Amino acid sequence: DQQVKQNSPSLSVQEGRISILNCDYTNSMFDYFLWYKKYPAEGPTFLISISSIKDKNEDGRFTVFLNKSAKHLSLHIVPSQPGDSAVYFCAASAALGAGGTSYGKLTFGQGTILTVHP
Amino acid sequence: EPEVTQTPSHQVTQMGQEVILRCVPISNHLYFYWYRQILGQKVEFLVSFYNNEISEKSEIFDDQFSVERPDGSNFTLKIRSTKLEDSAMYFCASGSGTAIYGYTFGSGTRLTVV
Numbered sequence: 001d002q003q004v005k006q007n008s009p010s011l012s013v014q015e016g017r018i019s020i021l022n023c024d025y026t027n028s029m030f031d032y033f034l035w036y037k038k039y040p041a042e043g044p045t046f047l048i049s050i051s052s053i054k055d056k057n058e059d060g061r062f063t064v065f066l067n068k069s070a071k072h073l074s075l076h077i078v079p080s081q082p083g084d085s086a087v088y089f090c091a092a093s094a095a096l097g098a099g100g101t102s103y104g105k106l107t108f109g110q111g112t113i114l115t116v117h118p
Numbered sequence: 119e120p121e122v123t124q125t126p127s128h129q130v131t132q133m134g135q136e137v138i139l140r141c142v143p144i145s146n147h148l149y150f151y152w153y154r155q156i157l158g159q160k161v162e163f164l165v166s167f168y169n170n171e172i173s174e175k176s177e178i179f180d181d182q183f184s185v186e187r188p189d190g191s192n193f194t195l196k197i198r199s200t201k202l203e204d205s206a207m208y209f210c211a212s213g214s215g216t217a218i219y220g221y222t223f224g225s226g227t228r229l230t231v232v
Contacts (some may be wrong), residue, residue, distance in 0.1 A: 001165075022178075030173070032216065032217040034217065034220055036220075036223075040205050041226075042159070042160065042225050042226075043122070043209050043223030043224050043225045043226050044223045045210075045223070046220030046221065046222065048222075049217070049218050049220055051218055089161065093217035105151070105163035105174055105176070106153075106161075106163060106165055106172070106217065106221065107158070107162050107163065108161040108162070110159075110160050111160070
């Protein structure tokens with residue numbers, strides 16, 4: 001199942017700089033996209049989401065951009081901090097039916113390990 | 119901040135034995151999920167549960183798996199006869215509505231089948 005792909009296994013960034021994490025998807029039925037952060041021995045923590053009817057959503061240092069025509073989304077973290085070092089997962093959800101509301105499953109990417117150096 | 123609580127944090131079991139993984143979702147959430155992550159692989163959806171019934175399940179969730187919400191607070195995943203390949207981190211999650219609000223995950227139960 002390769003519907004959601006994160007092609008970069010890792011990313012290394014200097015503190016204070018921008019981190020850009022990328023994600024591609026193939027299923028045009030996805031209507032919500034989410035980013036999760038995961039530390040070792042913890043569950044994924046929800047960061048930010050975006051609906052397919054928008055192209056940008058911002059929350060503090062985190063901004064998610066969605067390019068539907070390219071089936072691509074990205075997470076920008078500005079400025080990056082050492083505490084941001086974690087695995088970042090992109091996930092997507094599809095509406096359960098025509099006109100339905102998405103209460104359904106999340107399809108995850110493989111994750112990208114972000115390391116922010118002091 | 120409300121949390122999803124999972125117990126135990128680590129379970130070791132013999133192949134063929136039954137295991138029950140327990141979760142206490144956030145109290146006002148209505149949608150409940152189990153996911154798993156085999157070491158080095160993606161987080162994979164197993165099952166979703168709403169209104170006391172399964173709303174969706176994956177191919178992984180075969181007859182060996184079952185879920186229950188026995189008392190209105192706990193949410194359990196049972197594996198009837200464990201196999202070596204069931205070894206994974208199992209995450210419980212809960213949500214209040216659509217995916218746009220995100221789902222809250224627990225810290226997981228590491229299941230090791232020997």
